[in-house]
Amino acid sequence: xxxxxxxxxxxxxxxxxxxxxxxxxxxxxxxxxxxxxxxxxxxxxxxxxxxxxxxxxxxxxxxxxxxxxxxxxxxxxxxxxxxxxxxxxxxxxxxxxxxxxxxxxxxxxxxxxxxxxxxxxxxxxxxxxxxxxxxxxx
Numbered sequence: 001x002x003x004x005x006x007x008x009x010x011x012x013x014x015x016x017x018x019x020x021x022x023x024x025x026x027x028x029x030x031x032x033x034x035x036x037x038x039x040x041x042x043x044x045x046x047x048x049x050x051x052x053x054x055x056x057x058x059x060x061x062x063x064x065x066x067x068x069x070x071x072x073x074x075x076x077x078x079x080x081x082x083x084x085x086x087x088x089x090x091x092x093x094x095x096x097x098x099x100x101x102x103x104x105x106x107x108x109x110x111x112x113x114x115x116x117x118x119x120x121x122x123x124x125x126x127x128x129x130x131x132x133x134x135x136x137x138x
Contacts, residue, residue, distance in 0.1 A: 030065075037055075
């Protein structure tokens with residue numbers, strides 16, 4: 001029980017709702033991008049004998065923020081977009097062939113579609129904070 005039941009918790013809505021389909025799809029696209037980039041970077045690390053552990057940081061943050069977007073956190077939309085955009089920017093320095101360029105293009109397409117889905121007008125209401133009437137008062 002909260003001391004002041006009229007205030008919402010810091011980390012989200014106390015009465016969570018199921019996310020709309022575009023938000024679930026955006027979260028899934030970002031997670032697919034993380035897996036695809038992780039596999040590609042693992043292949044590059046093995047093939048070139050380079051330490052690419054630095055690339056794991058934006059991938060881990062993207063996965064965390066994608067799950068936060070799915071949970072309805074409004075702050076996570078711009079942060080997930082920025083974190084997802086860092087990974088392809090870092091990968092540009094490692095391009096060495098047509099397969100790398102194709103995987104980079106696929107990664108950018110996944111991020112672009114996910115950002116488009118997160119910022120659609122019909123899902124804006126899902127990210128609005130709950131008002132005092134929606135919360136249960138105990």
